[in-house]
Amino acid sequence: MGGLFGTISKQDCVTDLFYGTDYNSHLGTRRGGMAVYDGAVFTRAIHNLENNYFRTKFEPELPQFKGNSGIGVISDTEPQPLLIHSHLGSYAIVTVGRIVNMEALTRRALDRHLHFSETSGSAVSMTEMVAMLINECDTFAAGIENVFLHLKGSCSLLILTDRGIYSARDKLGRTPLILGRREGAFALSSETTSFANVGFTVEKYLGPGEILFVTADGYEQIRKPGERMQICTFLWVYYGYPSSYYENINVEECRYRCGAALARNDSGEVDFVTGVPDSGVAHAIGYSNEKKLPYKRAYVKYTPTWPRSFMPQNQATRELVAKMKLIPNPNIIQGKRMVLCDDSIVRGTQLKDNVRILTEQGAREVHVRPACPTLIFPCEFLNFSTSRSSLDLAGRKAIKELEGREDAHLDEYATPGTDRYHAMIETIGKKLRCTTLKYQKLDDLITAVGLPRERLCTHCWDGTGSF
Numbered sequence: 259m260g261g262l263f264g265t266i267s268k269q270d271c272v273t274d275l276f277y278g279t280d281y282n283s284h285l286g287t288r289r290g291g292m293a294v295y296d297g298a299v300f301t302r303a304i305h306n307l308e309n310n311y312f313r314t315k316f317e318p319e320l321p322q323f324k325g326n327s328g329i330g331v332i333s334d335t336e337p338q339p340l341l342i343h344s345h346l347g348s349y350a351i352v353t354v355g356r357i358v359n360m361e362a363l364t365r366r367a368l369d370r371h372l373h374f375s376e377t378s379g380s381a382v383s384m385t386e387m388v389a390m391l392i393n394e395c396d397t398f399a400a401g402i403e404n405v406f407l408h409l410k411g412s413c414s415l416l417i418l419t420d421r422g423i424y425s426a427r428d429k430l431g432r433t434p435l436i437l438g439r440r441e442g443a444f445a446l447s448s449e450t451t452s453f454a455n456v457g458f459t460v461e462k463y464l465g466p467g468e469i470l471f472v473t474a475d476g477y478e479q480i481r482k483p484g485e486r487m488q489i490c491t492f493l494w495v496y497y498g499y500p501s502s503y504y505e506n507i508n509v510e511e512c513r514y515r516c517g518a519a520l521a522r523n524d525s526g527e528v529d530f531v532t533g534v535p536d537s538g539v540a541h542a543i544g545y546s547n548e549k550k551l552p553y554k555r556a557y558v559k560y561t562p563t564w565p566r567s568f569m570p571q572n573q574a575t576r577e578l579v580a581k582m583k584l585i586p587n588p589n590i591i592q593g594k595r596m597v598l599c600d601d602s603i604v605r606g607t608q609l610k611d612n613v614r615i616l617t618e619q620g621a622r623e624v625h626v627r628p629a630c631p632t633l634i635f636p637c638e639f640l641n642f643s644t645s646r647s648s649l650d651l652a653g654r655k656a657i658k659e660l661e662g663r664e665d666a667h668l669d670e671y672a673t674p675g676t677d678r679y680h681a682m683i684e685t686i687g688k689k690l691r692c693t694t695l696k697y698q699k700l701d702d703l704i705t706a707v708g709l710p711r712e713r714l715c716t717h718c719w720d721g722t723g724s725f
């Protein structure tokens with residue numbers, strides 16, 4: 259997915275930028291970058307985060323950075339920020355999102371004899387493509403509008419200029435962007451979690467497609483928010499940091515409501531509730547509070563060497579790391595019946611491992627309760643699932659097993675109460691080898707978030723939504 263942070267201040271901003279960007283680290287795994295403007299020149303650094311953390315990589319370089327304004331990024335894709343020299347002046351740019359029509363946009367540019375210098379793997383860099391679309395216009399505002407017009411997918415961005423920072427939230431608001439304020443300074447972030455410890459408070463949640471121009475003295479709205487919003491529901495279920503707010507709705511509290519909804523739909527007897535760390539824990543606490551059942555840590559996360567949700571790009575390594583991070587506690591598990599909450603089931607391989615270990619440690623019953631419905635449709639809008647095809651999803655694998663093909667009767671499979679839905683859940687449950695499996699209902703998830711359904715992207719579960 260990726261996260262952005264930018265700040266502009268009457269004083270040097272480097273420490274704020276460094277920590278503010280670092281607090282977006284849970285959103286991305288591949289590259290981190292910062293660019294600072296000191297009134298004359300831009301200074302930039304980019305590092306690979308696949309083998310180390312943002313703070314460790316950037317700390318030694320901090321003395322080289324000086325300036326009152328800067329932008330940073332944690333990216334799941336290409337190296338950023340890019341420094342651009344154009345007729346609009348020199349600027350630095352960072353983006354979060356995904357371009358689905360990259361091939362068509364690349365062809366359009368090459369047909370005009372334009373060229374690209376950055377690459378992301380063997381492909382054109384999304385950020386360079388966005389910069390190219392901006393440079394086609396006479397102003398930054400018109401340029402960002404041009405991005406919204408041509409780009410299929412999603413894109414939130416920050417542009418650092420010699421006068422201030424342009425910030426734009428994705429046209430349909432799939433990813434968040436929030437403006438923070440402090441005496442003599444402003445900040446922009448994907449996560450409000452970035453604000454507290456650097457002294458900012460939320461000034462404004464940017465609306466879908468809203469553009470602000472921000473200086474140390476104030477901000478100006480360059481484009482009003484659009485009517486339509488499709489913010490990613492997965493932010494509350496899984497991606498978001500517990501202390502963050504999107505649309506003024508707190509992530510941790512939302513997870514409690516998800517767990518409570520699961521509990522209200524359950525009538526079986528168990529001894530305690532547990533959660534798969536990290537995000538499964540909040541869902542489990544919500545379940546346990548609602549049912550007035552003890553919450554216990556059947557698994558604990560080994561934090562001394564795994565301080566954050568570090569996710570290598572390679573799937574096999576990722577699964578090994580996920581397994582190694584969690585340690586079962588036999589004393590809690592032996593002879594007990596438990597509800598095991600997790601945020602979601604993607605492939606199901608990790609959860610299968612979790613259930614197996616609990617059973618091997620002597621658990622009598624393991625009732626699996628994911629906080630969201632069965633994932634049936636891969637994400638087309640963010641990088642959530644670029645590394646997986648629909649066939650990677652546990653739901654689709656079950657459908658393939660039942661139908662001989664993975665794309666048959668998807669509407670029925672996505673509808674609780676149908677025979678096909680029950681057959682799919684039974685097939686997934688057998689694979690997990692759990693005692694019972696019961697997913698969250700989509701209506702309950704939407705109620706737990708608290709926004710009207712039409713303001714949320716629910717494509718993962720019901721296939722709805724468009725560009």
Ligand code: SF4
Nearest residue numbers: 490491637715717718
């Ligand atoms: S498809 Fe799923 S992951 Fe992608 S934006 Fe929509 S809710 Fe989020």
